[in-house]
Amino acid sequence: MPPALIQIEQLNKSYSLTDAGGNKIENPVLHDVNLQIDKGEFVAIMGHSGSGKSTLMNILGCLDTPTGGNYRLENQSVASLSSDALAKIRNRSIGFVFQGFNLLRRMTALDNVATPLLYAGEKRTISREKALEQLRRTGLEKFAMHHPNQLSGGQQQRVAISRALINQPPLLLADEPTGNLDTQTSEEIMTLFTQLNREQGITIVLVTHENDIAAYARRLIQIKDGRIIYDGDQIHQVLEKQVGKVV
DSSP states (O other), rough: OOOOOOEEEEEEEEEEOOOOOSSSEEEEEEEEEEEEEEETTEEEEEETSSSSSHHHHHHHSSSSSSSSSEEEHHHHHHOTTHHHHHHHHHHHEEEEEETTTOOOOOHHHHHHHHHHHHHTTTTTTHHHHHHHHHHHHTGGGGGGOOOOOGGHHHHHHHHHHHHHHTOOOSEEESSSSEEOOOOOOOOHHHHHHHHHHHHHEEEEEEEEOOOHTTTTEEEEEEETTTEEEEEEEEEEEEHHHHTTTOO
């Protein structure tokens, strides 16, 4: 059996704060988190503000490091890697999609999508050819020379998704990807995620606070006070909706 794409064991995270008297205080955020995500899964992570879900997402994306425990991505321990090594992993193994799109305003959609390839050392002409093909796959080929301010919110998010996928990473991390979108556009983006997962086998980990968005995933993880309190299928969420509770 191949190793899991993501393997987390006894992971802890705390931040050092300094009080008014100059004393250092440890603020724990994650407590003994154990988590395994296999290739091809579509996982939603939910939790109230301050639950630790964003901190966990940052660690999964190699944007932050744990205080204790171990995190293995593609069977490689990343906890002790250098900043340069982590940057390479972020560029080649992880695609990021954020609520605010994070597109470069002065660049066209085509050049936004091509940027990760350029960082990886690809030639500009080849990068743009690959970027155009990626935009074609997400239905945005005719908007390739548009700048972000000429695109709708949904179109901007599709450009961001195209950029996230340009290096063909095995893992896509999406942090509140529909937070700035209307209901219909949100459904279109989530349908695209579902297609990417089912048709291309891309592993997707999604952070959201919305039940209807989490419902697109096939596995639900709930975090409370830095601990995983539920990890299972979506039957739990259906039952929560039936009794009128908010996850």
